Amino acid sequence: xxxxxxxxxxxxxxxxxxxxxxxxxxxxxxxxxxxxxxxxxxxxxxxxxxxxxxxxxxxxxxxxxxxxxxxxxxxxxxxxxxxxxxxxxxxxxxxxxxxxxxxxxxxxxxxxxxxxxxxxxxxxxxxxxxxxxxxxxxxxxxxxxxxxxxxxxxxxxxxxxxxxxxxxxxxxxxxxxxxxxxxxxxxxxxxxxxxxxxxxxxxxxxxxxxxxxxxxxxxxxxxxxxxxxxxxxxxxxxxxxxxxxxxxxxxxxxxxxxxxxxxxxxxxxxxxxxxxxxxxxxxxxxxxxxxxxxxxxxxxx
Amino acid sequence: xxxxxxxxxxxxxxxxxxxxxxxxxxxxxxxxxxxxxxxxxxxxxxxxxxxxxxxxxxxxxxxxxxxxxxxxxxxxxxxxxxxxxxxxxxxxxxxxxxxxxxxxxxxxxxxxxxxxxxxxxxxxxxxxxxxxxxxxxxxxxxxxxxxxxxxxxxxxxxxxxxxxxxxxxxxxxxxxxxxxxxxxxxxxxxxxxxxxxxxxxxxxxxxxxxxxxxxxxxxxxxxxxxxxxxxxxxxxxxxxxxxxxxxxxxxxxxxxxxxxxxxxxxxxxxx
Numbered sequence: 314x315x316x317x318x319x320x321x322x323x324x325x326x327x328x329x330x331x332x333x334x335x336x337x338x339x340x341x342x343x344x345x346x347x348x349x350x351x352x353x354x355x356x357x358x359x360x361x362x363x364x365x366x367x368x369x370x371x372x373x374x375x376x377x378x379x380x381x382x383x384x385x386x387x388x389x390x391x392x393x394x395x396x397x398x399x400x401x402x403x404x405x406x407x408x409x410x411x412x413x414x415x416x417x418x419x420x421x422x423x424x425x426x427x428x429x430x431x432x433x434x435x436x437x438x439x440x441x442x443x444x445x446x447x448x449x450x451x452x453x454x455x456x457x458x459x460x461x462x463x464x465x466x467x468x469x470x471x472x473x474x475x476x477x478x479x480x481x482x483x484x485x486x487x488x489x490x491x492x493x494x495x496x497x498x499x500x501x502x503x504x505x506x507x508x509x510x511x512x513x514x515x516x517x518x519x520x521x522x523x524x525x526x527x528x529x530x531x532x533x534x535x536x537x538x539x540x541x542x543x544x545x546x547x548x549x550x551x552x553x554x555x556x557x558x559x560x561x562x563x564x565x566x567x568x569x570x571x572x573x574x575x576x577x578x579x580x581x582x583x584x585x586x587x588x589x590x591x592x593x594x595x596x597x598x599x600x601x602x603x604x605x606x607x608x609x610x611x612x613x614x
Numbered sequence: 615x616x617x618x619x620x621x622x623x624x625x626x627x628x629x630x631x632x633x634x635x636x637x638x639x640x641x642x643x644x645x646x647x648x649x650x651x652x653x654x655x656x657x658x659x660x661x662x663x664x665x666x667x668x669x670x671x672x673x674x675x676x677x678x679x680x681x682x683x684x685x686x687x688x689x690x691x692x693x694x695x696x697x698x699x700x701x702x703x704x705x706x707x708x709x710x711x712x713x714x715x716x717x718x719x720x721x722x723x724x725x726x727x728x729x730x731x732x733x734x735x736x737x738x739x740x741x742x743x744x745x746x747x748x749x750x751x752x753x754x755x756x757x758x759x760x761x762x763x764x765x766x767x768x769x770x771x772x773x774x775x776x777x778x779x780x781x782x783x784x785x786x787x788x789x790x791x792x793x794x795x796x797x798x799x800x801x802x803x804x805x806x807x808x809x810x811x812x813x814x815x816x817x818x819x820x821x822x823x824x825x826x827x828x829x830x831x832x833x834x835x836x837x838x839x840x841x842x843x844x845x846x847x848x849x850x851x852x853x854x855x856x857x858x859x860x861x862x863x864x865x866x867x868x869x870x871x872x873x874x875x876x877x878x879x880x881x882x883x884x885x
Contacts, residue, residue: 337746361742361777369735369769376739379717379725380671380747400732400766408717408726 314453315478319417321456322474323348326385326415329464330356336464337377339386341367346476347387347417367392371400371412378410383464386412390419390432390473394439406442406469413463414439417474420555421584421601422510424477427591433584436508437560439471440533447533448491449473451512454483455530462491477594479510482528491531494539498526503612504547506540508532508562510603511553511582517605522612529562537569544570550579551612555603558583582611615659620825622884623693624654628854629881630689634704634711636874641705641713644864645758646686648789648822648849653690655828656754668696669721674751675740677725679733679767680758680787681714682866687723696722731764733757734784738770741782741842752836756785760792762803768813774842775814782842783835784815787822789851791862810844822847855880 330336330352338360344350353360363370367388374384387393393416394401405412416435423431439447448463448470450456456474463470482497489495494506497516503524507515515526525547529540544550552563563581570579584601591597598604602611627650635641657663661674678687688704688711691697697720703709710719714728724740727733737755744751757767774782786806794800807817816838820831828847835843851865852858855877869877 337743359746363773364769364776366766366769366772368766369738369773372732372735372766372770373739373742373773375732376677376725376736376741377743378739379736380675380740380743382743382746399729400735403729404726404732404736 316453318456321453323351325460327351375404390416394435424594428588431589507553518608554583627689631685637702638705681727731766735770741779822849
């Protein structure tokens, strides 16, 4: 099956808002796209539209959280983390308030809307903020589990969700431990650390490469111990991300590695400090090297 | 309401402000002095905050959106017995009295502020929370006229009007000055009343340095239903310290020893 992680978010949020009277949802005129409309359908009294005003949406979220609410706030990743960045930083993260920024349409997979809407910096922006936890689920099942997980954390969280359909990696019965990385396949010599929809690409590439594949969905706090152990036991490592190679997964792993004497080389496969462009999701991902074929090519050298 | 008692409290708040900014050789005396009467009225007459309920959210809430006027906020909290910090630690390493307010250090502080405009936005969130909880307590936000140049203030007011937040009272402290000079020379945020009304708010103008005028304005705000109230409080920046009054140079400057002495003479304790 293939599903959009934003759909999984909408479905899970609609469930949580009915179970937990403390949850309030905010959106900025994108309820049908971010899928918070699902929560609105079942609980309109606790869903508020801020209009096209992401900065104020984040401030309102902070105020609601300061009054004891668990707040889910959604927009496209580019606006949630870009336009409203400093409000998230100063009014949500600094006071350590219970706000979940669940941003959809992250990465180049937004497709047709083009570079203005393709957030390739959001993980970097959120990761650098103190108190903020950062999650990037790779499929619908993990997305639902992440949403459930963050709803139980008392503090600010960022969840990166996608617009396009992605193949299932997990299933209904999967059990998640977001404190740890998840080794999906054990291989030899090469380890592929992947984030978001690059997990599926890594799994496809791994057959030919006999590589170890790791889903890193908790970007912060990073399971450094788990990552370092895999770096020690492999000859080459790659960080795969639908995000700029600056500040995202590659950076996070590099930072952990740089504090040790581990010599295993680590290379990035991601967006190489360039803006994206319009096109079908599949075509854009291919052009920017975010495919299994490109991974194989790079690893084989 | 005993005007003489309020005047005495306000004078003590002003003395606290000068003590803090002088001790730290840093901070923002001008706007703090100008808003001292508004703060005194809020904490001694208007809001139901007490030493026993200060840690709770089930009381009236106050957001100092113009967070740089923290000497005013700490000054009133000290005067009202809601903090017992040594105010001379203001802006010093390890002090709870941060340069800009931190809600996690001090129970009586309802929001961490400092980045202008955001406090008004957070106050809207608090007012929505009270509506959801059918909580009758009110939410107050103090915003500078210069601060109103931040777009988020108007985004927040749009939302407050849309959601009919009559439990929200935004006070514009209109002293006409900001760091770089007269607000109208810098960029021209005025008039605030007409702008706020165009957004759909109920507006009241008052003299922000006069307790009778403040009392009348806050009474009207309480009686207003169905929309948020915006009080435009006309104040004198630097009020009470002769050489600071209406002088934007004292927006964010600390007095030296001679200036400190003059200020404390100007602000003689009221008996």
